[in-house]
Amino acid sequence: MQKIALIGGGLVGQAWAVVFARAGHPVTLYDASPLIMEQAEANIAPRLNDLTRFRLIDNPDAVLGRISYAIKPGDAVAGADYVQESVPERLDVKREVYAELDRFIGDDTIIGSSTSGIPASEFTENLACRARCLVAHPINPPSVTPLVELCPAPWTDAKVVERVAELMTSAGQSPIRVKKEVPGFVANRLQGALLAMALRLVEDGVCSVEDVDIAIKDGIGRRWSFIGPFETIDLNAPGGIKDYMARYGPLYEEIERSAEDPLEWSDALASRVEAERRKRLPADGIPERSEWRDRRLMALAAHKRVADEKIGK
Amino acid sequence: MQKIALIGGGLVGQAWAVVFARAGHPVTLYDASPLIMEQAEANIAPRLNDLTRFRLIDNPDAVLGRISYAIKPGDAVAGADYVQESVPERLDVKREVYAELDRFIGDDTIIGSSTSGIPASEFTENLACRARCLVAHPINPPSVTPLVELCPAPWTDAKVVERVAELMTSAGQSPIRVKKEVPGFVANRLQGALLAMALRLVEDGVCSVEDVDIAIKDGIGRRWSFIGPFETIDLNAPGGIKDYMARYGPLYEEIERSAEDPLEWSDALASRVEAERRKRLPADGIPERSEWRDRRLMALAAHKRVADEKIGK
Numbered sequence: 258m259q260k261i262a263l264i265g266g267g268l269v270g271q272a273w274a275v276v277f278a279r280a281g282h283p284v285t286l287y288d289a290s291p292l293i294m295e296q297a298e299a300n301i302a303p304r305l306n307d308l309t310r311f312r313l314i315d316n317p318d319a320v321l322g323r324i325s326y327a328i329k330p331g332d333a334v335a336g337a338d339y340v341q342e343s344v345p346e347r348l349d350v351k352r353e354v355y356a357e358l359d360r361f362i363g364d365d366t367i368i369g370s371s372t373s374g375i376p377a378s379e380f381t382e383n384l385a386c387r388a389r390c391l392v393a394h395p396i397n398p399p400s401v402t403p404l405v406e407l408c409p410a411p412w413t414d415a416k417v418v419e420r421v422a423e424l425m426t427s428a429g430q431s432p433i434r435v436k437k438e439v440p441g442f443v444a445n446r447l448q449g450a451l452l453a454m455a456l457r458l459v460e461d462g463v464c465s466v467e468d469v470d471i472a473i474k475d476g477i478g479r480r481w482s483f484i485g486p487f488e489t490i491d492l493n494a495p496g497g498i499k500d501y502m503a504r505y506g507p508l509y510e511e512i513e514r515s516a517e518d519p520l521e522w523s524d525a526l527a528s529r530v531e532a533e534r535r536k537r538l539p540a541d542g543i544p545e546r547s548e549w550r551d552r553r554l555m556a557l558a559a560h561k562r563v564a565d566e567k568i569g570k
Numbered sequence: 571m572q573k574i575a576l577i578g579g580g581l582v583g584q585a586w587a588v589v590f591a592r593a594g595h596p597v598t599l600y601d602a603s604p605l606i607m608e609q610a611e612a613n614i615a616p617r618l619n620d621l622t623r624f625r626l627i628d629n630p631d632a633v634l635g636r637i638s639y640a641i642k643p644g645d646a647v648a649g650a651d652y653v654q655e656s657v658p659e660r661l662d663v664k665r666e667v668y669a670e671l672d673r674f675i676g677d678d679t680i681i682g683s684s685t686s687g688i689p690a691s692e693f694t695e696n697l698a699c700r701a702r703c704l705v706a707h708p709i710n711p712p713s714v715t716p717l718v719e720l721c722p723a724p725w726t727d728a729k730v731v732e733r734v735a736e737l738m739t740s741a742g743q744s745p746i747r748v749k750k751e752v753p754g755f756v757a758n759r760l761q762g763a764l765l766a767m768a769l770r771l772v773e774d775g776v777c778s779v780e781d782v783d784i785a786i787k788d789g790i791g792r793r794w795s796f797i798g799p800f801e802t803i804d805l806n807a808p809g810g811i812k813d814y815m816a817r818y819g820p821l822y823e824e825i826e827r828s829a830e831d832p833l834e835w836s837d838a839l840a841s842r843v844e845a846e847r848r849k850r851l852p853a854d855g856i857p858e859r860s861e862w863r864d865r866r867l868m869a870l871a872a873h874k875r876v877a878d879e880k881i882g883k
Binding site: 374396402403404406431433434435436437439440441443444445446447448449450451452453454455458461462463464465466467468469470471472473474475476477478479480481482483484485486487488490491492495496497498499502503506507508509510511512513514515516517519520521522524526527528530531534535537538540543546547549550552553554556557558560564567568569 | 687709715716717719744746747748749750752753754756757758759760761762763764765766767768771774775776777778779780781782783784785786787788789790791792793794795796797798799800801803804805808809810811812815816819820821822823824825826827828829830832833834835837839840841843844847848850851853856859860862863865866867869870871873877880881882
């Protein structure tokens with residue numbers, strides 16, 4: 258087992274505590290805000306109960322027993338093999354936190370950042386430990402959604418990426434290697450491409466916001482929840498993916514040509530989409546609907562686990 | 571109950587037979603090829619057994635009893651309220667079949683086409699029944715995946731679209747309205763945008779084919795299987811979708827700028843993607859893996875039905 262330190266105790270840090278403690282690692286959490294520390298301590302137990310209810314963990318008390326809280330960042334990272342940083346998404350905050358960590362951490366300690374948008378090279382360049390820093394970006398909450406995007410800075414040691422990949426895999430996560438620092442890494446680039454087309458369909462009056470959601474959730478999004486987009490098309494032509502690309506490439510090139518102007522994420526477009534969404538879900542219903550989504554994600558994770566075993570993976 | 575005729579008895583036509591017969595409608599299937607007619611008759615019973623095993627239908631014998639086979643197209647469509655056409659994806663074939671149907675069908679009969687790529691205006695313009703023709707494009711197999719894209723030609727009667735939407739909804743399908751004839755309708759435009767970005771990531775060396783699939787199936791694709799892309803982002807910022815668009819619009823615009831050159835679906839790129847896929851799945855394993863996918867889709871549909879009831883929709 259490896260000693261894990263978590264820097265940042267918001268929703269993402271809390272979910273990481275569950276991930277690593279569930280895998281048997283001792284976890285110490287630190288946040289600069291005493292209020293957030295209190296919330297983290299209050300939130301983690303109910304979160305474990307939810308996961309137990311959906312059979313995603315067996316023994317919530319044992320998991321809880323592995324999580325401790327530090328009053329000083331130095332105490333949290335003392336002797337840590339791995340630090341997962343989940344502080345707010347601001348470059349100045351990241352730089353300050355990493356400068357502090359650089360003084361405290363051991364010579365072999367690795368630091369992964371939960372950042373969704375800031376490449377590691379922007380906040381690690383001048384650190385003594387920079388070869389041991391990388392991005393380890395989860396999809397929230399990592400305790401339910403296993404994807405972790407590992408993206409090194411140009412100076413990150415390749416072995417460090419592999420060690421974090423092994424740690425994540427052994428903890429039940431699904432690490433992928435993002436080999437270059439590109440905006441949005443991989444997952445948000447894919448999401449962004451889909452969203453841009455979805456917004457164009459609404460802007461051009463092709464269909465409603467609601468119908469875009471139905472097209473995905475009652476259509477192609479079902480395949481994507483257990484095989485990805487490439488395996489999907491590999492199974493959608495008799496001769497596999499190359500056959501598919503030869504058959505449908507011209508259609509997709511035509512689609513791309515017909516949506517070539519860059520989309521502006523304008524206020525007018527946002528208002529239009531907002532108006533349609535608010536008819537389906539009033540603004541004050543968002544927190545409750547988000548809790549419903551998290552329960553559905555847990556139920557889906559439990560379903561996938563059973564289906565992996567019974568029908569095959 | 572409405573009398574349903576199915577023209578074209580391949581995999582898509584067979585799945586439509588299940589959809590309509592399961593909903594209680596009498597169904598008559600016709601295919602110009604006696605061989606395909608034989609295969610349809612042989613395939614539908616085992617297909618019903620699979621659906622029964624996953625608790626997606628209760629009484630396979632009753633469903634089977636509602637499906638009959640016609641030897642002449644005129645017999646199939648005689649007295650039909652709705653015709654679902656699923657003949658091969660070739661414009662000349664569609665035109666010939668529709669010219670024939672135009673002579674046979676009743677004055678109120680509606681014809682929906684399963685075409686994934688040919689707009690109704692290209693094969694219905696000169697028909698007497700053209701106001702009653704539209705595209706009703708399923709995601710294969712419609713017996714498991716409920717999305718149906720309804721896309722009228724410019725001369726299709728608006729009431730016809732609504733009548734088909736009602737028929738589909740009452741049969742447990744999820745119809746959406748595609749208001750303009752655009753290449754790829756809605757679902758394949760969304761899929762195409764995602765695939766183009768996925769191919770770019772591989773071409774640019776950002777990540778592997780396998781890691782794209784993991785990014786979706788173990789990440790954002792999970793949400794998309796029960797809420798669509800718009801509801802996903804509506805729940806991903808405290809103030810809802812407009813707040814999300816204001817926060818992340820600049821990132822997504824940057825992503826789009828960094829992938830602006832139109833992607834060529836080239837043979838070289840197809841070969842590269844193919845090589846990675848064939849390491850994961852040899853070509854001769856595709857049929858078996860496709861059967862596995864269909865069982866997973868059925869298990870997912872059953873899971874969604876239970877989760878809709880227990881956790882809410």
